[in-house]
Amino acid sequence: DAKTTQPNSMESNEEEPVHLPCNHSTISGTDYIHWYRQLPSQGPEYVIHGLTSNVNNRMASLAIAEDRKSSTLILHRATLRDAAVYYCTLNTGNQFYFGTGTSLTVIP
Amino acid sequence: DAGVIQSPRHEVTEMGQEVTLRCKPISGHDYLFWYRQTMMRGLELLIYFNNNVPIDDSGMPEDRFSAKMPNASFSTLKIQPSEPRDSAVYFCASSRAGGRHNSPLHFGNGTRLTVT
Numbered sequence: 001d002a003k004t005t006q007p008n009s010m011e012s013n014e015e016e017p018v019h020l021p022c023n024h025s026t027i028s029g030t031d032y033i034h035w036y037r038q039l040p041s042q043g044p045e046y047v048i049h050g051l052t053s054n055v056n057n058r059m060a061s062l063a064i065a066e067d068r069k070s071s072t073l074i075l076h077r078a079t080l081r082d083a084a085v086y087y088c089t090l091n092t093g094n095q096f097y098f099g100t101g102t103s104l105t106v107i108p
Numbered sequence: 109d110a111g112v113i114q115s116p117r118h119e120v121t122e123m124g125q126e127v128t129l130r131c132k133p134i135s136g137h138d139y140l141f142w143y144r145q146t147m148m149r150g151l152e153l154l155i156y157f158n159n160n161v162p163i164d165d166s167g168m169p170e171d172r173f174s175a176k177m178p179n180a181s182f183s184t185l186k187i188q189p190s191e192p193r194d195s196a197v198y199f200c201a202s203s204r205a206g207g208r209h210n211s212p213l214h215f216g217n218g219t220r221l222t223v224t
Contacts, residue, residue: 032210043112043199043215044151051210087151094139095164096213098151 004088009103012078020073020102022088027068032091035062035073037084038101044087047073078106110134112216114200120222126188129219131200132181141213142175142185143199151199157183169194190223197221 005023012018024033032051036044048055048062050071055062061074075082085101113132121127133140141156155165160177168175172191177183187194197220201213 034212036213036215041217043201043217044213046212046214049210049212091210094158095153095156096141097153098143100150 003097004090004099006086006088006099006102008100009105011105011107012075013107014080015077018075018078018082018104020075020086020088020104021070022072023070024088024090025069027090028092033062033064033068033071034089034091034096035060036087036089036098037082038087039084044098047086049091078104080106080108082106112200112202112214114198114216114219116219117217118220118222120224121190122224123191124189125223126186127190127194127221127223129185129198129200129221131183131185131216133183133200133202134204134214135181137202137204137214138180139203139211140177140183141201141203142183143201143215145197145199145218146195154185187221190221192223195221195223 032049034049035047038044048057048060050062063072083106085103087098087101089096089098115130138159142154143151145151154167155175157177175185197218199215199218201215203211203213
């Protein structure tokens with residue numbers, strides 16, 4: 001399995017930026033890095049993905065290390081609605097392997 | 109686009125009974141995945157299909173579990189007989205564009221299964 005390692009939990013103050021790290025040292029050259037988040041009682045929701053270059057979309061930014069062995073999901077201004085479990089996963093041969101994720105708490 | 113639709117949302121059954129979970133993927137998506145989520149093991153990939161054909165079922169726990177995809181708009185995951193340790197949330201997800209590495213997964217809201 002293509003493995004990822006994330007901190008179990010993080011906290012952020014509302015309206016502050018949040019940097020969620022992920023290590024994926026066993027990544028192969030063709031693996032895309034995907035991020036998903038899961039709100040309570042819902043299925044995981046796609047956030048962003050990338051291969052080598054940093055990526056931005058309306059939800060977040062993804063910063064990928066030059067050696068691709070780590071990445072960081074950046075929420076520019078955390079809101080209470082961003083409280084969720086965030087999963088970093090690698091798309092390996094059409095299969096996505098999810099780790100345990102990071103539980104983000106947003107403090108009002 | 110209604111998204112991935114799973115039914116039922118909740119299922120409570122007794123040990124030994126047959127359980128069937130259902131999934132309707134997003135129209136046009138040609139990959140379908142079944143995942144199981146528990147507190148202890150997180151999200152586990154059970155099986156996935158491409159164009160209705162099972163590609164990898166190595167994650168299926170044992171012979172009590174079976175999955176079918178009779179057409180592009182419907183899949184089932186069956187457990188027979190069910191056991192208490194099968195209690196979990198089961199998610200179905202689909203993706204398109206041939207499942208190439210840059211195609212994101214779209215998940216349903218899951219079926220919460222409780223086996224007593």
